């Protein structure tokens with residue numbers, strides 16, 4: 001059996017971001033990323049700081065662990081990372097979850113395609129704006145969206161762009177103009193990853209949320225969009241595993 005590098009399995013909690021915000025879900029966080037975003041809130045998945053915590057688990061192992069900690073209190077699993085799209089055989093896990101009547105969501109940045117993307121129930125593609133210091137490969141992103149369209153999966157797909165500044169907003173406008181038929185989410189960037197007092201972080205992120213709402217309200221290019229904070233960051237701060 002194929003083994004996947006896993007850093008965290010946690011929940012049930014709520015999906016704090018994007019297209020299914022508020023949905024009760026479990027999380028599986030895989031290790032490894034092909035990006036290194038300057039503001040990554042999950043840098044421990046790729047910067048080596050948690051390398052001793054990485055477990056190599058089969059799909060069966062992951063399913064057993066989910067049941068062990070989630071019992072019968074979930075019917076939805078979100079796979080995030082790192083970039084889970086680096087894992088060629090992740091369909092083994094998706095199939096197992098579907099056979100058990102469990103829905104599967106994926107968080108990825110749109111830098112890699114996998115055939116199993118067409119099996120995902122809630123697919124979030126999150127291309128990275130200039131503040132991340134990453135460069136978008138538009139050819140790859142075009143190809144991913146085209147394949148999802150061909151597979152009739154656009155109703156299961158959304159775009160989510162994290163915003164820290166005006167340059168990021170201009171990037172978001174460009175993404176939305178390029179893929180106008182995909183549901184589009186703007187997300188408040190968390191620039192206080194070291195803050196360990198949840199109430200302080202919440203106040204700061206709410207101020208940033210108000211700023212982002214105002215900027216989107218002013219834009220004539222960002223109309224059919226949704227603006228959201230990271231709800232889990234408002235509730236629990238920068239804590240891991242929530």
Ligand SMILES: C[S@@+](CC[C@H](N)C(=O)[O-])C[C@H]1O[C@@H](n2cnc3c(N)ncnc32)[C@H](O)[C@@H]1O
Pocket residue numbers: 033039040041042080081082083084107108109125126160162187188189190191230
């Ligand atoms: C940690 S990433 C893992 C999945 C995938 N690598 C990706 O970036 O889409 C999950 C989501 O968190 C977002 N994110 C990461 N750091 C953030 C931050 N400091 N503030 C707000 N969102 C952040 C990412 O943009 C992505 O949408």
Ligand SMILES: Nc1nc2[nH]cc(C(=O)O)c2c(=O)[nH]1
Pocket residue numbers: 013014015016017027042080081107232242
């Ligand atoms: N509650 C909660 N919602 C989330 N949505 C996306 C997350 C992620 O790190 O990918 C995340 C997370 O870590 N926790």
Ligand code: SF4
Pocket residue numbers: 033034035036037040041042043045081082083109
């Ligand atoms: S792509 Fe996602 S996991 Fe990778 S560095 Fe960027 S935010 Fe972090």
Ligand SMILES: [Mg+2]
Pocket residue numbers: 041042
């Ligand atoms: Mg997160």
